[in-house]
Amino acid sequence: MNAQSLLINSLYENYDSYKEKSITDKRITNADIVKYFTDKKSSENFSFEVAGKSLEGKPIYLVKVGRGATKILAWSQMHGDEPTATMALLDLFNFFTADDHFNDFRNSLFDSLSIYFIPMLNPDGAEKFERRNFASIDLNRDALRLQFPESKILKAVRDSVQPEFGFNLHDQDTRYTSGHSFKNAAISFLAPPFNYARDINDVRKKTMQLIAVINETLQNYIPGHTGRYSDEFEPRAFGDNFVKWGTSSVLIESGGWKDDEDKQYLRKLNFVALLSAFNSIMNKTYEEKSIEEYSAIPENEKYLFDLLLRNVEYKINGVNYTVDIGIKTEEIPADKGFYLKGTIDDFGDLSTYFGFEEIDCSGLTLAPPEIIEKEIYSEKDLQEINFSELLAKGITGIRTENFESEKSFVKFPINIIANEKFSYKIKTDGNADFLLKKGDDLKYAIVNGQIYDVNINFNKIKNGLILK
Numbered sequence: 183m184n185a186q187s188l189l190i191n192s193l194y195e196n197y198d199s200y201k202e203k204s205i206t207d208k209r210i211t212n213a214d215i216v217k218y219f220t221d222k223k224s225s226e227n228f229s230f231e232v233a234g235k236s237l238e239g240k241p242i243y244l245v246k247v248g249r250g251a252t253k254i255l256a257w258s259q260m261h262g263d264e265p266t267a268t269m270a271l272l273d274l275f276n277f278f279t280a281d282d283h284f285n286d287f288r289n290s291l292f293d294s295l296s297i298y299f300i301p302m303l304n305p306d307g308a309e310k311f312e313r314r315n316f317a318s319i320d321l322n323r324d325a326l327r328l329q330f331p332e333s334k335i336l337k338a339v340r341d342s343v344q345p346e347f348g349f350n351l352h353d354q355d356t357r358y359t360s361g362h363s364f365k366n367a368a369i370s371f372l373a374p375p376f377n378y379a380r381d382i383n384d385v386r387k388k389t390m391q392l393i394a395v396i397n398e399t400l401q402n403y404i405p406g407h408t409g410r411y412s413d414e415f416e417p418r419a420f421g422d423n424f425v426k427w428g429t430s431s432v433l434i435e436s437g438g439w440k441d442d443e444d445k446q447y448l449r450k451l452n453f454v455a456l457l458s459a460f461n462s463i464m465n466k467t468y469e470e471k472s473i474e475e476y477s478a479i480p481e482n483e484k485y486l487f488d489l490l491l492r493n494v495e496y497k498i499n500g501v502n503y504t505v506d507i508g509i510k511t512e513e514i515p516a517d518k519g520f521y522l523k524g525t526i527d528d529f530g531d532l533s534t535y536f537g538f539e540e541i542d543c544s545g546l547t548l549a550p551p552e553i554i555e556k557e558i559y560s561e562k563d564l565q566e567i568n569f570s571e572l573l574a575k576g577i578t579g580i581r582t583e584n585f586e587s588e589k590s591f592v593k594f595p596i597n598i599i600a601n602e603k604f605s606y607k608i609k610t611d612g613n614a615d616f617l618l619k620k621g622d623d624l625k626y627a628i629v630n631g632q633i634y635d636v637n638i639n640f641n642k643i644k645n646g647l648i649l650k
Contacts, residue, residue, distance in 0.1 A: 186461060189287060190399055193277075194454050200280060202272040207444040208265045209519060212240045212305035218272055219243060227292045228279050233300065234335040237316040240305035242335055245271075247278050250294040252463060255429070256349035256456065257300040257336060260321050260420070262307020262314070263515075266436035266445045267351030270452035271301045277457075287461075294464040298343050303332050311515035323418040336420060340429065347392065347463055348431035349456065350421045353445075356438025356538075357487065357510065360409045361480030364536035366440075367409030369400055369451060370482050372433035375415045376426040382473065388430040390476035391468040392459055396432070397479055399458040400451060404439075410479040411435070432459070440538055443513075487527060489631060490537025493544040494618065496608075505548075506532035509614045509631045514590070521591035521645045524614035524631015541633075546625055549617040550606050551578035553599060558582040564594045570641065572596065573627045573634045576617050579606070579649070587648060595629055595643035600650045613649070 205214060219230055233244035258267035278288065291297075302308055306316035314320050315332055324333040340348075358367040373389035375381070382390070397408050411433065416422050424431035434455065436448045462468045487508035496505045510527040513520040528535075554577050558564060572578075579597040581604075592598055597615065606615050614631035617624055627634040632643040 186465070186467065187399075187402070189461065190454060190458050191402065193284070193457055194403065194450070196284075197273070197450050197453060199282070200273050200277040200453070201450075202269070202276055205269050205272060208269065209311060209515075210265045210268055210302075211309050212302060215243060215268075215302050215305070216241065222275070222279070225279060227288075228275070233339060234331060236304070236306045237331055238306040240309075242303060242305065242332065243301060244339060245275065245299040245301065247297045247299070248292040248295045250292065250296050252295050252347075253343050253345040254295060254297045254347045254349070254460070254463065255300075255340060255343055255345040256297070256351060257303050258351040259302040259308055260304055260332075260336075260350070261352060262304045262309070263311045264313075264353035264436075265308065266353050266448050267434065267452050268302050269445075269449045270456065271299055273449065273453050274456060275299075277453075291460055291464055295460060297460065298339065298345065300336065300339065303336060322420055325420045325423045326418050340424065340427065345429050347388075348421075348424045348429045349459070350424070350431055350433045351452070352433065352435045354435035354437050354482075355484070357484055358409055358437050358482045359485045359536065360406055360482075362483055362485055362534075363406070363480070364486075365406045366486050366538070367437045367482050368404050368407040368439050368448060369455065370409040370411055370435040370437060371397065371479065372411035372413060372421070372435075373476060374419070374421040374425050374431055374433060375413050376422060378415045380413055380415060385425050385428055385430050387473060388468065389425065389432055390473050391471040392430065392462060393432055393479075394471035394475035395462040395468050396434075396455045396459050397475075400455060403451065403454070408479055409437075409482040410476070411482055438538070485535050487532075487535060487537045488524075488539070489633070490532060490535060490540045491543050491618070492532075492540060493542060495545070495547040497547065505530055506535075508532050508535060508537070509628075511631045516589065516591065522630060522632065523591075523647065526608070526610055526612050526614050529608070529610050541626070543618055546618040546620055548608065549576070549619050550608075551615055551617050551627065551629075552576045553579040553581050553606075556580050556582055557584060558598065559584050560586055561592055561594070564592060564596070567594075567596075569595050570639055573629070573641070574624065574636050574639075576624050576627060578615050578627055578629045585648070589648065591645045591647050593645050595632075595634065595641055595646060597630065597646040598648045600648060604649055613647070
């Protein structure tokens with residue numbers, strides 16, 4: 183490994199020393215940001231201020247690090263439900279204000295670069311964990327009209343700083359893959375175009391070269407798990423306009439990683455990716471990279487399900503057919519957290535697709551689940567039920583007329599059915615609830631897209647739904 187690779191690997195290994203311990207999950211809000219800066223102190227190389235306020239009046243912070251001639255601007259959570267980079271920026275601020283064996287590297291960065299950050303550009307959307315701002319506007323489509331305060335803040339900072347490089351930090355659908363492969367795109371990139379012809383000028387070329395550096399770094403940790411967005415021009419988007427305005431703007435999108443629902447590993451990768459980029463800008467090593475290295479990153483595709491059940495026997499009119507079932511599981515914001523909603527995303531021959539989790543169901547037959555009638559009035563009543571016993575009998579739903587709740591889910595591995603006419607149906611976009619049997623023996627119960635393995639009494643069902 184060369185000196186730069188050794189440095190970045192050492193930062194990767196020491197990451198936990200800088201991870202902001204007050205942030206343990208991805209449901210980060212403006213209150214967390216305010217508390218962080220309330221407890222933080224300015225220094226010679228680290229300062230922060232309120233750059234303005236959101237439509238709903240929440241503070242939007244601007245952080246500055248360093249005193250060098252080369253200027254950089256990074257902004258995160260333009261979309262309120264895309265928090266991964268925001269967490270990583272807090273970790274970066276901890277790194278920049280630390281005093282340890284990385285001091286020489288820090289001081290070199292401070293001498294060479296002036297880095298500006300806007301962590302959480304859309305605090306109103308973050309509060310509700312929604313993509314859009316308080317007025318239901320996608321801020322990344324407001325770069326031309328510049329009507330909303332959040333957009334105006336970003337543009338004003340950009341015009342004041344005149345950064346040479348920009349970092350547009352987002353999250354993407356977890357089910358993107360790196361090309362047509364079984365590997366999900368954990369991190370994806372784009373060097374945005376500045377016109378419909380997708381021309382490459384010096385500004386865009388530097389973006390491509392810098393992405394090649396970041397991608398090379400991440401291959402050490404997630405080999406084959408990066409992707410590249412198609413580069414259609416979007417004249418209303420900030421990234422495209424930053425390039426048009428003269429800033430080499432790198433789009434970084436955090437996708438998914440197996441068993442990393444709160445994106446803590448992807449948070450770490452963002453930390454490493456940004457430091458790798460800053461180091462490359464400082465040393466100008468990106469100039470050694472080619473456009474071809476950027477173009478060689480596989481394009482994002484969508485060949486991934488959260489759960490893929492292969493080779494299921496499906497009997498219709500007495501005839502057996504072989505089908506695959508692709509299930510997606512969405513996180514729905516609720517109770518300052520999330521609940522899961524599983525649906526059948528596709529059904530049929532999915533042999534060219536992959537799953538975060540896959541089960542070969544050869545020899546297993548698809549069957550409808552059972553529903554029992556039971557007087558249940560609240561979640562407290564559910565605490566008395568032996569769910570393993572119910573699931574082992576193929577019961578995935580309790581029908582009751584008296585269940586009182588304004589929520590759409592229960593924190594138990596069962597569905598509550600509050601509609602006397604409701605019945606389970608196997609169909610695309612329908613509820614992912616069914617049984618898998620071998621003869622008369624139940625092997626798996628699928629409840630809300632999640633698995634109960636009867637053979638080993640293993641329950642992965644985090645919540646059920648209230649079906650009305």
